[in-house]
Amino acid sequence: xxxxxxxxxxxxxxxxxxxxxxxxxxxxxxxxxxxxxxxxxxxxxxxxxxxxxxxxxxxxxxxxxxxxxxxxxxxxxxxxxxxxxxxxxxxxxxxxxxxxxxxxxxxxxxxxxxxxxxxxxxxxxxxxxxxxxxxxxxxxxxxxxxxxxxxxxxxxxxxxxxxxxxxxxxxxxxxxxxxxxxxxxxxxxxxxxxxxxxxxxxxxxxxxxxxxxxxxxxxxxxxxxxxxxxxxxxxxxxxxxxxxxxxxxxxxxxxxxxxxxxxxxxxxxxxxxxxxxxxxxxxxxxxxxxxxxxxxxxxxxxxxxxxxxxxxxxxxxxxxxxxxxxxxxxxxxxxxxxxxxxxx
Numbered sequence: 001x002x003x004x005x006x007x008x009x010x011x012x013x014x015x016x017x018x019x020x021x022x023x024x025x026x027x028x029x030x031x032x033x034x035x036x037x038x039x040x041x042x043x044x045x046x047x048x049x050x051x052x053x054x055x056x057x058x059x060x061x062x063x064x065x066x067x068x069x070x071x072x073x074x075x076x077x078x079x080x081x082x083x084x085x086x087x088x089x090x091x092x093x094x095x096x097x098x099x100x101x102x103x104x105x106x107x108x109x110x111x112x113x114x115x116x117x118x119x120x121x122x123x124x125x126x127x128x129x130x131x132x133x134x135x136x137x138x139x140x141x142x143x144x145x146x147x148x149x150x151x152x153x154x155x156x157x158x159x160x161x162x163x164x165x166x167x168x169x170x171x172x173x174x175x176x177x178x179x180x181x182x183x184x185x186x187x188x189x190x191x192x193x194x195x196x197x198x199x200x201x202x203x204x205x206x207x208x209x210x211x212x213x214x215x216x217x218x219x220x221x222x223x224x225x226x227x228x229x230x231x232x233x234x235x236x237x238x239x240x241x242x243x244x245x246x247x248x249x250x251x252x253x254x255x256x257x258x259x260x261x262x263x264x265x266x267x268x269x270x271x272x273x274x275x276x277x278x279x280x281x282x283x284x285x286x287x288x289x290x291x292x293x294x295x296x297x298x299x300x301x302x303x304x305x306x307x308x309x310x311x312x313x314x315x316x317x318x319x320x321x322x323x324x325x326x327x328x329x330x331x332x333x334x335x336x337x338x339x340x341x342x343x344x
């Protein structure tokens with residue numbers, strides 16, 4: 001187990017459990033074959049994170065997961081609503097049934113209490129807001145249920161904006177930005193104290209959020225475009241804007257987003273992640289960089305494999321001469337500082 005508790009900016013456990021069914025959900029997902037189980041979290045020091053609701057893509061859409069360019073069509077609001085409600089209910093059942101293992105948290109104080117009491121601190125996140133209508137009633141319902149972080153889009157278009165497709169090598173400047181409904185959603189998230197996640201927005205959408213929101217600019221699970229020129233990564237100009245606003249990037253572990261060659265292969269060394277951390281630290285400073293694994297949602301480097309492997313990344317940071325204070329901030333403190341300024 002790592003010496004430091006780890007707060008992670010993104011995982012896709014909830015959508016996986018929805019697909020895997022009752023067997024995987026029983027016993028607090030103890031026996032599932034995935035990146036996150038209770039045992040793996042305990043072994044790796046995974047002490048909390050943003051747990052994403054992700055309305056899944058149309059099953060009829062066939063996209064080669066190894067393709068260089070992957071574009072996804074818009075999904076119907078009705079199906080997105082069904083997925084969103086099902087995963088929100090699953091989150092509520094898990095956190096209500098096993099509060100000593102997984103604790104729903106709505107503030108930094110609750111996160112710190114869960115950590116002190118040995119429970120995994122779980123903050124509810126929505127990745128792709130297709131289910132939310134123009135009246136935003138669902139946003140307020142989800143907020144009451146604990147939602148504290150929201151990405152207006154996943155990597156597909158919706159009523160709020162345009163998600164960036166997966167492509168390499170390519171620019172994140174792939175189309176138009178937020179709609180008027182998207183700007184209204186950002187303003188309401190600001191008012192409520194919901195973090196607006198930039199991770200899957202295209203570049204035009206990024207700048208629209210920057211112009212609309214008064215909050216820090218945050219990407220929960222992204223990497224540096226200057227190191228890996230994938231569309232999902234952030235350019236230096238974007239990182240500079242984030243630094244000016246006291247923002248934060250949680251480093252995505254996805255192999256195709258961190259390797260310099262963009263290859264989708266788990267044969268990805270610790271030094272590959274360190275190169276991104278070095279660049280992000282240079283642009284954002286020591287308080288603007290954290291972790292955003294995308295566990296259960298992407299191809300994880302084989303040296304890590306899953307949540308149990310997190311101590312190996314901690315050791316890689318030490319081997320790169322990151323001091324203990326910096327490692328602690330990347331693993332936990334920077335997320336706490338950011339969230340305290342957004343959700344309270």
